[in-house]
Amino acid sequence: DAKTTQPPSMDCAEGRAANLPCNHSTISGNEYVYWYRQIHSQGPQYIIHGLKNNETNEMASLIITEDRKSSTLILPHATLRDTAVYYCIVMETSGSRLTFGEGTQLTVNP
Amino acid sequence: DAGVTQSPTHLIKTRGQHVTLRCSPISGHKSVSWYQQVLGQGPQFIFQYYEKEERGRGNFPDRFSARQFPNYSSELNVNALLLGDSALYLCASSLDRWGGRGLKEQFFGPGTRLTVL
DSSP states (O other): OOOOOSEEEEEEETSSSSEEEOOTTOTTTTTEEEEEETTTTTTEEEEEEEESSOESSOEEEEETTTTSSEEEEEEOOGGHHHHHHHEEEEEEEOOOOOOOOOOEEEEEOO | OOOOOOOOOOEETTOEEEEEEEOOOOOOOOOEEEEEEOTSSSOOOEEEETEEEEEEESSTTTTTEEEEHHHSEEEEEESOOOOOOOOOEEEEEEEEEOSHHHHTTOEOOOEEEEEEE
């Protein structure tokens, strides 16, 4: 599975958009980009995933560059409850495991 | 419906002992995976079980073993505990074996916090 690179920490003001970047320059054609988050002392929670098109759901939007070497998770209106570690994961559709990196600690400030 | 449940929530053991952690998946889910999360790091994959068979194994020593029962619940066993085994052990369940859609359906439990003294 391709390796991902994320900034260790980011801050965002409550109510503003949070844009979390992820580099995955070695991604292959059949690998999806997944985002999970982990709020302190809880298990990880699925957010969104995509292959090459931009995706949006009730939680977030995922923007994948045309060359697929990087992506951005967007939380459009961050709240204090969005404070968490966000993990970007790349995996094949036939993969059997999630490979977590160290993620980005997002802190939403009032 | 109840989510993924794990027991116990906290556990303290001493070096050399063994431990058994338990996981009950969401009703109807057939796949269970185990992860170890050391403080300050992301979860690391240990095992996946699907339909009572091991379908994937991470880079962990043979001291770690697991099994899945006919009701799809699962146990993780760790023998000869080391200080470095202190971690949060997470269980995740999914309806089916992993694939692109399978990942979306991964649901994690709250974890078991193991402390080895």
